Amino acid sequence: MTQSNDAPAKFGKGSHLHLIDGSAFIFRAYHALPPLTRKSDGTPIGAVAGFCNMLWKYIQDSSGADAPTHAAVIFDHSSKTFRNEIYPEYKANRPELPEDLRPQFPLTREATRAFNIACIEQQDYEADDIIATLACQARAAGGTATIISSDKDLMQLIGDGVDMMDPMKNKPIGPDEVFEKFGVTPDKVVDIQALAGDSVDNVPGAPGIGIKTAALLINEYGDLETLLARAGEIKQPKRRQVLQDNAELIRISKRLVQLDCNTPVEFTLESLEVQEPNHEALLDFLSRMEFRTLTNRVADRFGKEAPAVTVSTPAAVTAPAGSVELPPINREAYVTIRDAATLKDWLAEIATLGAVAVDTETSGLDEMEADLVGVSLSTGPGRAAYLPLGHVDGAADLFGSGDLAPGQMALAEALALLKPMLEDPATLKIGQNVKYDWKIFARHGIRMTPVEDTMLMSFALNAGGGIGHGMDALAEAHLGHQTIPIKELIGSGKSQITFAQVPIDKAAPYAGEDAEVTWRLWHFFRPQLGPNAVTTAYRTLEVPMIPVLADMEMAGVKVDTDHLARMSNAFAQKMAQLEDEIHGLAGEKFNVGSPKQLGEILFDKMSLQGGKQGKTGAYSTSADVLEDLAAEGHELPGRVLDWRQISKLKSTYTDALQTHVNKETGRVHTSYSITGAQTGRLASTDPNLQNIPVRTDEGRRIREAFIAPAGHKIVSLDYSQIELRILAHVADIPALKQAFRDGIDIHAMTASQMFGVPVDGMDPMIRRRAKAINFGVIYGISGFGLARNLRIPRAEAQAFIDTYFERFPEIRAYMDRTVEDAKRDGYVRTLFGRRIMTPGINQSGPAAGGARRAAINAPIQGAAADIIRRAMIRMPEAIRGIPARMLLQVHDELVFEVEDGAVDQLITAARAIMENSPDPAVKLSVPLVVDAGQGANWAAAH
DNA sequence: GCCCTCACG
DNA sequence: GACGTACGTGAGGGCT
Known part of the structure; x- marks a missing residue:
């Protein structure tokens, strides 16, 4: 042989x-x-x-x-x-x-x-x-x-x-x-x-x-x-x-x-077989890791000059550092991958580099329904490829055949080749808003890991900084580059087409550009995380949310559409009846839903008291105004308030929710935005499941439509008073901390301290005032705001606030300290190191007021957001083996779907995770308390 | 596309 | 003495 x-x-x-x-x-x-x-x-x-x-x-x-x-x-x-x-x-x-x-x-x-x-x-x-x-x-x-x-x-x-x-x-x-x-x-x-x-x-x-x-x-x-x-x-x-x-x-x-x-x-x-190390590659790696001693030692051994281990100086977040040394983007240079051999070449290069920017193109914006149309990859400046997979044949499509355009790899074959790379722990997948692509791949059985996300890097660095975290904004701000507007490919409005109908030769420059821009943004942001001290926040509070949220969104929540439909019908009848009454009282027909028309009826025709407002010159007809009018004994405003409440419930909830039920899963799948709120809170869209009614009896019935399937229960766990507890901790308020440790009614305690009355047998009105102040203080209260909230004279409200600060002087100190920090640094931080920029804090005049209040509120709201994020990140592991799924997050509440027999087990496990969430990063000086409820639907679980 | 209004924490 | 007035969101409908 x-x-x-x-x-x-x-x-x-x-x-x-x-x-x-x-x-x-x-x-x-x-x-x-x-x-x-x-x-x-x-x-x-x-x-x-x-x-x-x-x-x-x-x-x-x-x-x-x-x-x-x-x-x-x-x-x-x-x-x-x-x-x-x-x-x-x-x-x-x-x-x-x-x-x-x-x-x-x-x-x-x-x-x-x-x-x-x-x-x-x-x-x-x-x-x-x-x-x-x-x-x-x-x-x-x-x-x-x-x-x-x-x-x-x-x-x-x-x-x-x-x-x-x-x-x-x-x-x-x-x-x-x-x-x-x-x-x-x-x-x-x-x-x-x-x-x-x-x-x-x-x-x-x-x-x-x-x-x-x-x-x-x-x-x-x-x-x-x-x-x-x-x-x-x-x-x-x-x-x-x-x-x-x-x-x-x-x-x-x-x-x-x-x-x-x-x-x-x-x-x-x-x-x-053993190979001699490639001297240059090894030294390059070691110096990139900034291992001085080892780099020198290895270089010595190889008889080579050690490459300089340079530590780059911090760059300002907004300085377009990345764009300076890189060549301009050339969209025409991109490769279109049409066969397995070409794809394999790219995968080999990616394996060598250990990192690739990835972007998916889909036929729509709903990750639960959109089809994968193509994948773009970029390995560096000028290096990008587009892999078309689901483009339809333009000519054939005229006849509605939906035939695939020629020159595309079979979807299954391409995904089989991509899967090992996408799941390879040694290959970094870089994306912009990776959760989107993650879900698309997940629907094809691929769980992408590990990932980096330029959107989350931008958020970690620059939350609240005034520019958004979308790719177009980031490319513009940091790379000085204008991306191709998607409108140029798919149009807008009625004549809009899907990406699948875009010809491949037009799609490739767009898709390739997205991947290359993502790569460049990564290159731009990555060295800034450390110097700005946001690496930990990025790695522990942002990136790990991606798979957790993706799984929740894909799970969805079961909704009883019959219940919603019945409510819609009942609401429609009630609205018609109220409209008749309102028209009767007004003496003419008009659109009750039009604030403009209503204002004219109330203030011009009926000559009620209540002034003009705003630059538009229109009358305000907000609930506040109408409530005041109703209190004066007028009938019409009260009816309008009733009508508005029902109209809101019908249009925003009972009608709209039905349209959001996914045809395949029969469930409602929201989408959480990780960067949606500058404090670190999530935002829920399409539909927003974080503002489902709960405050009125009528509204709460809508929660009855959020149900568990047969053999299951809905379980809800929520943090009790989390923001006030955080305030007690960060502002170091002994009286408040002790009250939380003793587990006593915090609002009653506040009232007792302020007004010198005993907690036992306290007038509910007094407690209510203390509660309003407790919440107000978190937001940067003013006498005016409290007066309006409690409907008491402004002087009285101001007196309350003065008493409050006298009794809890640490709060004033915290507020002053926070504003000072913000003025000096241009940002504030939460307990867990999340950074929130505070532009406008050094302005003068009324505009500064808002910035001040936002700066005071951000560390508190932000820390609460961090705490529930940490709990969510640990939750999948903590409930593994329990037949339960985490479905929803509503800022201080987590909602689960659990098999009947496992409810107690789930509550015990999830509560432990939530109550201990700050460990080991932060040791809170107040306990966290989580309340739990369960039932056949969300209303019952609350 | 902006404004108003109102749902939530 | 005036300004504007509690933090953070998303959605629907009216209107331009």
Whole structure:
């Protein structure tokens, strides 16, 4: 048999394979080092630094006679494996990944490739099984394998041709070491582990039996099956009983610890041949990570000049730094991908780079209904491609055939090629508003990870900063670039077409531009996160919301359309009746829904008191005004108020909600905007499910239409007084904090302190006033505003406020401090480090008032938003295994759909997450309290 | 496309 | 003494 020089040497006798346990390296590195961050942008980098050091040390140590001919670093890919099917609790007690570790995973893959060592991971398989499989294959081929790890779970593999090496102690692990640890030979290790269990991986084992006892038993009976078969012979009654009672659990445990030598691996041993690192690529990577010492050390070793490790200086958020050095965008340069070979070329390049900007084009804006029409990719300035998938044939479409245009890859084939890249933990997917694309891909069975989002970067840097976070605005502001308006392709209004009908040659420049602009924005924003100290906020409060919200939105909520339709009908009748009455009282017919006409009727024709308002010169007919008129004894305004309430309920809710029911799912799917509110609150659109009525009885009936399917309940959990609790904490108000700790009625306490009356038997009116002040203070209260709210004289309101600040002087101090901070810095921050810009705070005159109040409110409202975000991010993991889904968020409330039998379990788990949400980032000096309710519908759950 | 009004926290 | 007047949102209907 001959071999060409190009082909790698056959793996066989004399070949020596090193298998490096990459995940163990990462965790060791992470815990061994302080939480380092990259200077230029604040990216957490400690684990990567440790990982690179260990890898470099390993390479230095493993030269010489027993140097490997082949090597690979193996990583865990996902937490769910076949073992979870055998035993759902497997590894279920693992603590959550530290927030600053996960983002380092892709970089460790990149590092491995930079060292030119094969980097292996496979969906649904643990690293240990891949290691076992490769070790078995190496042995079978006549070669040998060394496992670089100290993980006891791998010790079962030691034997002829397979040994282990502890990378930290730099010391071999052989049968003697194994015997020392387990008291048996390596081939019996699984039996020991099956009996003794493992609290780290949550392998149950036999209760009360540890390694010592297990070794005793196995050495006596030979192996596990014999032991179990002859358990009756055991003399100690307790031990005998345990083995007999738990035989099945022990067998399950054995299947959990036994590694699988038959993992279907997608490569050959030959492909793992050791390669000399590409000096330049490695040095480039190390210097980009800003590892000074290691860069110098490696350069020294290679006999090269170390590249400068430069730490870029902070750039102003609005300075178009990225656009200066990059060539202008050329839309005509883009590639159109029409076949698998071209796509594969792009995927290969993307794998090398480890990052790609991705954008999807769809036939509409509703991610739950729109079809995927194309995907664009960009790997850098001037490098973008458009992959058309669902464009229809223009000519054929005239006849409504919907035939696909020629020259497009089959959707299934393209997605099958894209999926591994989109799910590859080592490839960063960069998008603008990634949640949209995430959902489109999710509908095709792809869960895109890891992701970066330029919209969220913009929000982390510049929330409240006056410019939006949409791509067009960002391109304009930061790149000085005008994007093609979508109108130019699809038109607008009646003659608007869908993107599927746009010819491919017109679509490609547009789509490619979106991807390239996204890439450039990423390039622009990324180095600014660190210097502006928003990396943590971006990585812990923004990006992780993407999959959580996407899953909630895709789940949707079940709505009883019959109930809504009946209400609509009843409302229509009632409105008609009220209209008749109103027309009768007015003496003429007019459009009750027109404020203009109503104003003329009230103030001109009927000559009621109430002035003009606003620049438009129109009369105000707001509820306030009408209520005052009604209180004076006029009948018509009261009727109009009734009519308005019903009209609102009908048009905005009972009618509109029905039209939002998805045809396929039969449910209503809202869309949450992560950047919608500058304080960090979410905003819900299409439809807005955050303003479903609740304050009036009539309105609350609309919540009855939000139902759980058969066998399920709606469960609602909401934070009690969260903003006031945050105020008590941040303003450090002892009286308020104590009241919350004691769990007493906070408004009554406030009233008692202000007016010197006891809480017991308090006049409800007094409490109401205190409540209004408590809320008002959060918003930057004024005497005028409170007077209007409570309908009391302005002087009286001002007196209340004065008393309040006298009694709680810390609040005034907090407000002053916050405004000062905002004036000095141009922004304020929440407890969790989210930054909210405060433009206009240094203005003078009335305009400054609004900016001041917004600055005072933002840290409070923002911290509350952060707290519920943290809870939502942790929720999927916390309720895994409970038959429940998180469906809705309403600022301080989370709504779930739960199987009947699991309601209490869900409430316990979700409440714990919500009440402890600030941990460990912030230790609140007041308790958080979460109230829970359940029922067949949302009204009942409240 | 703006304004008014009103639904929510 | 006047200004404007509680924070944050989204949606529907009227009107230009």
